[in-house]
Amino acid sequence: MSGVAVAELPRAAQTAPIPGQDDAPSAGAWYLIFVLTLAYTVSFVDRQVLNLLIGPLKADFGLSDTRLSLLQGLAFTFAYILFSPIFGRMADTGNRKVILLGGIGLWSLGTSLCGLARSYWQLFIARMGVGGAEACLTPAAWSIIVDSFPTRLIPRAFSIFLMGPYIGGGLALIFGGLLLEAAQGWDLSAVPYLGALKPWQVVFMVAGLPGFVIALMMLRIREPSRKLALTETKPERMAIAQVWQVFVDRRDFYGNFYAGMASLVIVLYAFPAWMPAMLMRRFGASAATVGVQYGVAVLVTGSLGVLCGPVIASWLERRGRVDALMRVPMAAAALLIPVSIALAFAQSYAFAMIVATLASFAYSLPMALASSALQLATPNRMRGISASIYVFVASVMGLGAAPTIVALLTDHVFGDERSVGLSLSLTCAVAAAISAFFLSRALRGYRRILDDAAG
Numbered sequence: 075m076s077g078v079a080v081a082e083l084p085r086a087a088q089t090a091p092i093p094g095q096d097d098a099p100s101a102g103a104w105y106l107i108f109v110l111t112l113a114y115t116v117s118f119v120d121r122q123v124l125n126l127l128i129g130p131l132k133a134d135f136g137l138s139d140t141r142l143s144l145l146q147g148l149a150f151t152f153a154y155i156l157f158s159p160i161f162g163r164m165a166d167t168g169n170r171k172v173i174l175l176g177g178i179g180l181w182s183l184g185t186s187l188c189g190l191a192r193s194y195w196q197l198f199i200a201r202m203g204v205g206g207a208e209a210c211l212t213p214a215a216w217s218i219i220v221d222s223f224p225t226r227l228i229p230r231a232f233s234i235f236l237m238g239p240y241i242g243g244g245l246a247l248i249f250g251g252l253l254l255e256a257a258q259g260w261d262l263s264a265v266p267y268l269g270a271l272k273p274w275q276v277v278f279m280v281a282g283l284p285g286f287v288i289a290l291m292m293l294r295i296r297e298p299s300r301k302l303a304l305t306e307t308k309p310e311r312m313a314i315a316q317v318w319q320v321f322v323d324r325r326d327f328y329g330n331f332y333a334g335m336a337s338l339v340i341v342l343y344a345f346p347a348w349m350p351a352m353l354m355r356r357f358g359a360s361a362a363t364v365g366v367q368y369g370v371a372v373l374v375t376g377s378l379g380v381l382c383g384p385v386i387a388s389w390l391e392r393r394g395r396v397d398a399l400m401r402v403p404m405a406a407a408a409l410l411i412p413v414s415i416a417l418a419f420a421q422s423y424a425f426a427m428i429v430a431t432l433a434s435f436a437y438s439l440p441m442a443l444a445s446s447a448l449q450l451a452t453p454n455r456m457r458g459i460s461a462s463i464y465v466f467v468a469s470v471m472g473l474g475a476a477p478t479i480v481a482l483l484t485d486h487v488f489g490d491e492r493s494v495g496l497s498l499s500l501t502c503a504v505a506a507a508i509s510a511f512f513l514s515r516a517l518r519g520y521r522r523i524l525d526d527a528a529g
Contacts, residue, residue: 099231102296103222107234109291110215113178114238115245116285117208120185121150121473123246123281124201125347126254126365129354130274135194139491143481146347149198151474153206155466162213162462166455170214175292177210182285189271189278205473212465213458220449220457221298228450229384229399233442240376240438243346244369246281251365253277300454317456327451327519328460331400332467334512335444338407339472340479340505341414342437344498346372347477349430352495357423371431379438387443399447400513400520403440407509410436414502417495426495433502451523476501 124131128142164173184203191197215235223231257273271279321328353364383402390398413432420426452460483497484490 099223099227103231103298106218106222106295107231109288109295110174110219111235111238111241112291113174113211113285113288114215114235115242116178116288117181117211118239118242119246119250119281120181120204120285121208122243122346123250123277124188126247126250126350126361127274127277128351129361130254130272131197134272134274137194138485139481139494140478140485141194143347143477145194145198145201146477147474148478149201150205150208151469153202153204154209154473155469157206157209158213158462158465158469159459161210162459162465164210165213165217165458165461169297170218171292171295171297173210173214174218174295175289177207177214178285178289178292181207182282182289184282185285186279186282189275189282191275191278209462209465213461216445216449216461217457218298221300221454225450229387229442229446232445233381233384236380236438236442236445237377239342239441240380240434241373243376244371244373247346247350247365247369247372249365249369250277250281251362251369253280254365255360255362317459320453320456324451324519324523327516327523330512330516330519331444331448332464334407334509334516335403335464336467336471337505337509337512338403338410338437338440339468340476341410341433341502341509343472344476344480344501344505345430345433345437348480348494348498349426351491352498353423353426355492356420356495357426359423367427368430371427372434375431375435376438379435380442382435383439383441383443386439396524397517397521399443399450400517403444404510404513404517406436406440407506407513410506411503411510414499414506416499417502418499420495447520451520471505476505 124146131137131145132142161173161177181204184200184207187203188197188200191200216232219231219235220228254273254277257276260273260276350361350364350368353359353368354361387398387402390401395401410433413429413436417426417429417433420429448460448464449457479501480494480497483500484494488496
């Protein structure tokens with residue numbers, strides 16, 4: 075990863091009063107990124123492994139696509155958005171290491187408890203536990219990353235950290251499918267407590283275990299001191315009224331940024347949620363085949379996209395585009411419109427996989443850049459709350475709405491579960507168009523913040 079070029083920050087950011095911006099990061103900072111990336115990876119394994127278990131869950135509990143989508147979305151998202159502002163404020167005022175340590179342990183426990191569920195509602199409640207605990211990760215991790223690296227390396231740090239969702243999503247599909255297939259042949263009757271478990275329950279139990287190891291690795295991380303943002307002169311604690319005033323003064327950036335990225339996240343979550351079902355229902359592929367092939371595609375192209383984003387932004391910045399951290403997300407949203415439409419015309423498994431692969435690259439491309447832009451444009455003592463608001467709006471639209479919108483179209487508009495590809499195509503094309511519109515407006519607000527910082 076060290077050989078990958080990254081984005082230089084806009085010149086306004088390079089001249090901002092941020093201490094230590096030219097210092098080399100310590101070994102501890104890279105260890106922090108390593109552990110946080112593992113945590114983010116495992117969090118996506120835990121939240122997305124359910125996407126490959128749709129078939130057995132539907133059979134065991136007699137569920138419609140809409141009720142399944144509530145497990146994918148509402149159960150997780152309700153708790154996630156409820157606790158996000160709480161964890162955001164805690165990240166701004168408390169010890170971020172302690173927050174992360176507790177959250178990782180709790181969501182891992184919740185994932186394992188999903189494997190003990192005996193009814194739809196027990197599984198629903200366990201998924202809520204996973205969602206509530208995972209809400210700690212984004213605000214605490216974003217804040218601690220910015221304070222651990224010099225300014226010029228923040229996009230690189232974010233690009234590595236934000237590989238987690240794509241590695242995790244890919245591994246959830248790859249090993250989830252293989253484990254589900256293998257567990258069907260296991261005889262656990264002689265094992266206490268495990269003998270009565272069904273294969274899908276074993277998958278959940280195993281998925282929860284790595285998080286406990288990562289929680290132990292967190293013990294070696296040190297809490298860094300806090301640094302300044304673009305327009306700060308000293309890192310004072312901010313009252314809620316001051317935080318609100320910053321949002322009001324910069325509403326042309328924050329409002330459009332949140333709306334644009336929330337719409338883009340619909341695409342990011344809808345594809346992994348329903349693409350496996352589309353490939354299995356439409357083309358008769360097995361869960362293991364889809365898990366390995368689509369999982370590898372998500373892992374490789376998603377990771378490649380999040381790493382290439384800073385490279386492209388750096389190339390643009392060297393050519394005078396100081397707003398590159400927001401320009402690339404706008405372009406990526408526009409690219410997703412024709413890619414999403416193409417899925418509706420997929421007549422073969424191979425063509426559908428090509429579309430899914432292109433989509434994975436496109437929706438991962440802007441993630442590190444958008445995260446960097448938001449953190450760098452935000453005062454230190456409100457970075458946690460700005461990140462938690464991002465998590466909130468992205469979760470409502472992405473985690474909460476995306477799976478259910480697709481399911482409702484499949485159940486009530488097309489009326490055929492084999493038409494899930496059409497539902498997915500329509501949902502993502504419209505969401506991408508809305509995202510491109512709002513991100514073009516956020517781009518203008520971001521340029522104004524850069525101009526103000528430059529003086």
